[in-house]
Amino acid sequence: MAAKKTNPNKAAADELNSRRDFIKKSGLFTALALTPPSLVMASENKWDEKIAEYLETVPLSIEVNGTKHNLNVEPRTTLLDLLREQLQLTGTKKGCDHGQCGACTVHVNGTRILSCLSLASMQQNAQVTTIEGLSKGKKLHPMQEAFIKNDGFQCGYCTPGQIMSGIACIKEGHANSREEIREYMSGNICRCGAYHNIVDAITEVKEGGMLS
Amino acid sequence: MKNFQIIKALSPDTAVSSLNKETSAMFIAGGTNLVDLMKKNVAAPDKLVDITALDLKKIEFLRGKVTIGALAKNSQVAEDTSIKEKYPLLALALAAGASQQIRHMATVGGNMLQRTRCSYFYNTDMPCNKRVPKSGCGAIGGSNRMHAIFGASDSCIAVHPSDMCVALAALDATVLVEGPKGKREIKFTDFHRLPGNTPEKDTTLANKELITSIEIPDNNFTKNVHYLKIRDRSSYAFALVSVAVGLELKNNTIHDVRLAMGGVAHKPWRLTEAEEFLKGKTISETVFKQAADLAMKGARSYGDNDFKLTLGPNAIIEALTIAASK
Numbered sequence: 001m002a003a004k005k006t007n008p009n010k011a012a013a014d015e016l017n018s019r020r021d022f023i024k025k026s027g028l029f030t031a032l033a034l035t036p037p038s039l040v041m042a043s044e045n046k047w048d049e050k051i052a053e054y055l056e057t058v059p060l061s062i063e064v065n066g067t068k069h070n071l072n073v074e075p076r077t078t079l080l081d082l083l084r085e086q087l088q089l090t091g092t093k094k095g096c097d098h099g100q101c102g103a104c105t106v107h108v109n110g111t112r113i114l115s116c117l118s119l120a121s122m123q124q125n126a127q128v129t130t131i132e133g134l135s136k137g138k139k140l141h142p143m144q145e146a147f148i149k150n151d152g153f154q155c156g157y158c159t160p161g162q163i164m165s166g167i168a169c170i171k172e173g174h175a176n177s178r179e180e181i182r183e184y185m186s187g188n189i190c191r192c193g194a195y196h197n198i199v200d201a202i203t204e205v206k207e208g209g210m211l212s
Numbered sequence: 213m214k215n216f217q218i219i220k221a222l223s224p225d226t227a228v229s230s231l232n233k234e235t236s237a238m239f240i241a242g243g244t245n246l247v248d249l250m251k252k253n254v255a256a257p258d259k260l261v262d263i264t265a266l267d268l269k270k271i272e273f274l275r276g277k278v279t280i281g282a283l284a285k286n287s288q289v290a291e292d293t294s295i296k297e298k299y300p301l302l303a304l305a306l307a308a309g310a311s312q313q314i315r316h317m318a319t320v321g322g323n324m325l326q327r328t329r330c331s332y333f334y335n336t337d338m339p340c341n342k343r344v345p346k347s348g349c350g351a352i353g354g355s356n357r358m359h360a361i362f363g364a365s366d367s368c369i370a371v372h373p374s375d376m377c378v379a380l381a382a383l384d385a386t387v388l389v390e391g392p393k394g395k396r397e398i399k400f401t402d403f404h405r406l407p408g409n410t411p412e413k414d415t416t417l418a419n420k421e422l423i424t425s426i427e428i429p430d431n432n433f434t435k436n437v438h439y440l441k442i443r444d445r446s447s448y449a450f451a452l453v454s455v456a457v458g459l460e461l462k463n464n465t466i467h468d469v470r471l472a473m474g475g476v477a478h479k480p481w482r483l484t485e486a487e488e489f490l491k492g493k494t495i496s497e498t499v500f501k502q503a504a505d506l507a508m509k510g511a512r513s514y515g516d517n518d519f520k521l522t523l524g525p526n527a528i529i530e531a532l533t534i535a536a537s538k
Contacts, residue, residue, distance in 0.1 A: 058218065075218040075260070078247070098248050105313055114313045117247045121218050122240070122262055165313065174312070186447035187311020 058121050064089065065133030073120045080104045080115035083130060091131035091160050095189075102188035105161040105168075106130050112168035114187075131160035134167075142210035143167050146201035154192035162188045166202045167211065175206040213250050217259045224390050224422055227263050231420050232392050239263050239422060241283055242318040244310075245326040253336055254327075254343055268321075268424055271295065276430050279388075282321030282423040286376065287312065289320060299428055301458050301470075304439040305379035311448045321423035324377055324387070324403065327414065328370035328478075329450055331355065341367045342411040357516040358450065361524065362477040368411030369514055372404055372479050373450050379439060381480035382456040382472040385428045391421035400426070404479030411478070433458030433470060436538050440531035441474075442523060451475035453523050455531035459495075466490050471507070471532075476524060483507040486528070495536045497529070504528040 057072040064087060073082060080097075083089045083106070095103030097116045104116040107129040134141035143163050146152070153159040165188045169175050174184035181199050190198065205211060218240075221227035231237045237259040240246055249255035268281035271292055278299065280289060289295055290306035310318065332338040332350035339348035351359055351369050359369045377400075385400035404415055417423070436459035443449040454474035460467045469490045471483040486507040493499045504525035513521050 056217065074215055076213045076215045076250075098251065099244060099314060102311065102313060111316045112313050113317050114244070117244050117314075117317065119218070119240070119243060119247060119260075122243070122264065169312070172312070183447050184312050187313045 060120060060123070061125055062120070062123055062128060063126070064128045065130060075119065075121045077120045078116055079106070079108075079118040079120045079123055079128070082120040083115060083128070089130050089132050093157055093160055095158065095161075100189070101158070101161075102165060103158050103161040105164045105188065107164060107168065110171075112165055129164075131163060134163070141167070142205050142208065143201065146205045146210075147198070150197045150201040150204065151194065152198045152201040153190070153194050158188060158190045158192075162190065162198055166198070166205070169202060170206050170211050175202055178203065214253070214256050216257055218262055219259070220262045220265055222265055224266055224268070224424055227261055227266065228391055228420055228422055230261050231422075234259050237261060242285070242322045244314050244318045245322065249327060249334075252334055254334060263422070273298070277427050278430075279425050279427050280320055281425050283319045285316060286310070286318045286320065286323060287315035290315060298430070298434060299383065301383060301433055301437040301439060301456055302376070302379045302428070304437065305375040305454075305456060308439055308441045308454070309375035320376070320426060323374055324380075324423065324426075325415065325417075326374060329373045330359065330370040333370060342370060342407070342414075345410070345412050352514060355516055356514045358452065358475070359514055359517050360477050361511045361513050361517060361520045362473075362481050363406040364478065364512070364514075365407045365409065365411070367409055368407035368478065370407070370411065371475055371477060372414070373475075374480070375439065375441060375451065375454060375474055377404065377480045378454055378456045378472045378474035380426065380428070381482050382458060382470040383428050383431060383433070384470075385426050387423060388425045388427065389417060389421045390424050391418055393418070395424075401480070401482055407478045414478075431458070431470075432460045432468065436461055436535045438531050438535040438538070440527055440534065442527055453520055453527045455527045457531045457535040459532070459535050461495070461536065464495050466493050466495060471503075471528070473507075473524070473528070476511075476520065483528075485509070495532075497533070500529045500532040501525075503532065 057074050060071045060073050062069050071086060080092060080094055083092050092106055092115060093103040095101035099114050099117045104114055105112050106115045108126050134144060143166050147159060147163060165185055169181060169184045175181050178199050181202050219230060221230060236257050238257040240260045241263050246255060266283060268283040270281045271284055272279045273294055286306050290303050296303045330351055332340045333342050338350040341347060341349050349368055356369060360371050380400050387398040387400055387403050389396055389398060398416060402416055405413060438457050441451050441454040443451055451474050453476060456472045458470040469487050471487050473481040486503040489506050490503050507528055508525050511521055
């Protein structure tokens with residue numbers, strides 16, 4: 001089946017907006033027209049507004065891999081879900097979704113963070129770099145090259161997070177020994193156990209001065 | 213996750229007042245613990261007040277003390293050159309906590325307010341007096357390998373998970389807070405509380421109060437310090453037992469000492485009796501062992517965590533030995 005080229009998020013947001021308007025208006029009309037005791041109470045507690053708030057989205061301006069986006073997001077949307085579901089940037093992986101595995105590591109304003117524990121609505125005007133933003137055209141980033149050369153992965157699921165973390169590890173100045181690399185990469189779990197080769201890859205990029 | 217409203221506060225005043233109007237509103241900064249708790253439905257606020265725009269990120273070295281803003285990031289403090297030089301115990305404890313990604317996100321204030329990682333607290337299918345008062349404690353008689361050996365109650369045997377707080381308890385820090393009734397200071401060792409009959413309350417922070425900064429008085433614990441963290445893997449795991457040690461030595465005699473433990477109680481566990489014993493003594497294995505025995509007075513285990521009664525004193529001796537040899 002051919003994929004429809006509609007924006008599901010915009011459609012969802014429109015639907016939410018119209019539902020919110022409906023609830024607000026209908027709440028007001030019924031309250032004015034009838035005002036039985038129960039509705040007076042509801043009105044005092046501002047239930048209609050409270051329901052509307054739940055359905056609300058907030059505007060978000062965010063730059064991802066050099067492209068600016070003006071979006072509407074639910075306050076509860078994580079940066080990870082925004083990247084994967086709204087921007088279709090599925091390179092960033094959802095592993096545990098609880099900050100325990102590091103698969104979702106991205107750079108926000110130059111710093112590595114966990115996108116699964118970041119609310120998108122708190123990333124106003126942030127500059128985000130994901131694994132998709134590393135290569136220059138068809139030329140891979142030195143860390144991507146080094147992971148391939150050193151077999152820094154097996155199944156590959158943790159790899160985008162490992163690479164984003166590895167680049168940051170060198171830039172932060174925490175790649176001065178194998179022990180230090182292991183310590184500062186400890187937030188990225190690899191179930192295949194490619195750790196030795198991941199450390200090789202990071203060491204090679206560090207020693208090659210490829211990030212300086 | 214239940215949806216919620218989010219607003220951004222631009223001053224501590226407005227942060228407090230915007231929380232004041234709501235019954236189920238919370239502050240959010242780094243979010244590393246709160247977002248996780250919200251995903252698990254352990255926390256379900258109707259409204260979040262984003263405080264990340266507040267001017268509370270600075271580390272300021274003043275006469276006789278350092279002031280660290282509540283919004284300073286864990287990595288920012290851990291890697292600050294002057295913190296490493298003047299308060300190395302704090303830097304060591306911070307570096308032992310979480311992962312670098314989380315340290316980049318997590319704030320000092322948030323670190324203090326993180327909730328226990330007790331699996332019964334996290335699992336909404338299980339009883340937990342901390343999560344749902346009067347629902348019972350699953351950990352007593354259940355899986356309690358990570359749990360408390362000091363100061364627990366029949367209601368709760370959970371531990372506070374922070375490493376940073378263990379160092380701050382040892383270093384006599386003070387917490388500065390601002391709330392609807394104005395500003396006040398709380399001694400760090402009085403900030404976290406024991407569970408008693410109200411384990412739902414982790415701290416002595418009053419309703420709607422906001423942590424604005426912490427202060428640490430200057431000290432001489434700059435050389436012979438150590439933060440020993442025993443955990444199930446060598447990095448990125450919560451402490452089974454941790455020990456923060458600061459020694460001020462004069463020709464192998466202990467002029468002053470600070471000792472605190474993590475992973476053993478509902479709050480960072482300061483070992484004042486052992487400290488008093490050590491003052492004036494010449495360092496030796498025997499003296500360290502006697503101090504460890506004193507520290508363990510009143511310890512009680514719950515089955516799976518029986519090993520902590522042996523691991524605890526051994527960790528104290530080891531941490532003292534390492535600190536003394538630096």
